Amino acid sequence: MRKPDLMVSKDKMNNNNNNNNSNSNVKSKLRKGLWSPEEDEKLLRYMITKGQGCWSDIARNAGLQRCGKSCRLRWINYLRPDLKRGAFSPQEEDLIIHLHSILGNRWSQIAARLPGRTDNEIKNFWNSTVKKRLKTNNSTPSPNNSDSSEPKDVLGGILPINEHELMTMCIDSSSSTSSSSMQSMHAMVLTDQFDPFPMLTNRYDMTGATDNFPDMHACLNHVGMVDGLHGDYGILEPNKMGLESDFNLPSLESKSIENNSAPINVKSHNNHFNNICFNNTEQIQNSNVEDLFGFGNHGQGENFRMGEWDLDGLMQDISYFPSLDFQV
DNA sequence: AAACGTAGCAACCGCTCCCTC
DNA sequence: GGAGGGAGCGGTTGCTACGTT
Numbered sequence: 001m002r003k004p005d006l007m008v009s010k011d012k013m014n015n016n017n018n019n020n021n022s023n024s025n026v027k028s029k030l031r032k033g034l035w036s037p038e039e040d041e042k043l044l045r046y047m048i049t050k051g052q053g054c055w056s057d058i059a060r061n062a063g064l065q066r067c068g069k070s071c072r073l074r075w076i077n078y079l080r081p082d083l084k085r086g087a088f089s090p091q092e093e094d095l096i097i098h099l100h101s102i103l104g105n106r107w108s109q110i111a112a113r114l115p116g117r118t119d120n121e122i123k124n125f126w127n128s129t130v131k132k133r134l135k136t137n138n139s140t141p142s143p144n145n146s147d148s149s150e151p152k153d154v155l156g157g158i159l160p161i162n163e164h165e166l167m168t169m170c171i172d173s174s175s176s177t178s179s180s181s182m183q184s185m186h187a188m189v190l191t192d193q194f195d196p197f198p199m200l201t202n203r204y205d206m207t208g209a210t211d212n213f214p215d216m217h218a219c220l221n222h223v224g225m226v227d228g229l230h231g232d233y234g235i236l237e238p239n240k241m242g243l244e245s246d247f248n249l250p251s252l253e254s255k256s257i258e259n260n261s262a263p264i265n266v267k268s269h270n271n272h273f274n275n276i277c278f279n280n281t282e283q284i285q286n287s288n289v290e291d292l293f294g295f296g297n298h299g300q301g302e303n304f305r306m307g308e309w310d311l312d313g314l315m316q317d318i319s320y321f322p323s324l325d326f327q328v
Numbered sequence: 329a330a331a332c333g334t335a336g337c338a339a340c341c342g343c344t345c346c347c348t349c
Numbered sequence: 350g351g352a353g354g355g356a357g358c359g360g361t362t363g364c365t366a367c368g369t370t
Contacts, residue, residue: 034338034364054355072356073339108358119358120338127360128336 031065035074039064043071044079077118084116088125096122097130 031039046062055068064071088096092114099110107119107126114122 032340056355068355069341069357070339076357077338105359123359124337132335 030067030070032070035078039066040074040079043074047075047079048081073120077120080118082116083118088117088129092117093125093130096126100126100130 035043042062042064043058046058050058050061052058055072057068058064059066059068059071062071066074095114096110099113103109105123107123111117111119111122
């Protein structure tokens with residue numbers, strides 16, 4: 001995780017680049033490289049108010065000297081309100097390893113099972129951390145630890161998790177917002193009741209960052225995070241920020257989470273604006289795992305052994321998981 | 329204290345897939 | 350059916366902070 005001063009220095013560099021490039025932009029050159037805060041805000045505001053569409057149009061209409069592709073990447077990997085920042089939890093790490101054993105380097109598919117995480121983030125995490133760790137743990141390279149993009153089975157190998165743990169992790173990490181959340185935020189933005197960019201506004205001054213999130217405190221209370229927000233800018237203490245009531249933020253990963261209704265876990269943000277994550281630990285606590293996954297219906301039950309399946313069969317069976325909507 | 333190596337992250341590139349005409 | 354354009358994905362690169370020598 002980068003330190004705040006790093007981000008500042010990066011942003012300074014960005015601004016310099018921006019300034020330098022702004023001249024060349026006159027010559028209708030598309031900008032490349034790191035995004036400036038101003039660009040972020042433009043894109044974010046546009047996405048919040050107008051919603052998704054053709055990315056090249058978005059780039060143009062938002063007044064950005066960027067190609068649509070770059071805008072899409074920035075939005076997906078950085079600006080999306082439902083992004084979860086910070087280090088991967090051990091559960092997430094296990095889940096990534098497990099899913100990678102099933103899906104291989106299909107990062108987008110893996111990311112779809114880790115709400116709030118992006119494929120890029122997971123890919124970086126894998127390449128920088130997990131791969132190394134697996135290599136360390138298993139000095140003798142096994143097929144499971146190879147870089148191959150082909151799915152491999154690691155059950156019975158390095159992973160200390162069983163099917164229930166996997167399911168718990170899936171549920172735990174399954175995010176949950178409804179499309180109505182986007183609509184409500186959209187409406188709030190349109191009526192100036194809600195500033196979706198507090199960290200843009202308070203980029204280097206986190207002391208007032210959450211003043212713009214008047215409803216964060218309840219969320220923090222709900223998920224037991226009243227101690228504060230831990231981010232690269234330090235620890236934010238919600239009770240010192242005048243946080244009061246509830247608010248909703250949208251998830252764009254509706255395809256995997258749209259049917260859930262979980263509390264919002266407001267965690268932290270290390271960069272431009274607030275991070276929202278949607279861990280739903282209560283859901284699993286209050287639910288019967290077999291009910292959730294339909295084991296009784298599908299006859300997997302205690303005999304559920306992924307390692308014994310071929311990929312096709314696995315995809316077929318795992319598709320029953322509420323948060324595992326494989327598209328293979 | 330400086331040089332060098334490493335880690336982590338953001339962004340780009342090139343390819344493929346899908347949709348529309 | 351095929352051409353064109355947009356979206357999405359995975360691999361790769363570049364940059365900066367941090368750690369080590």
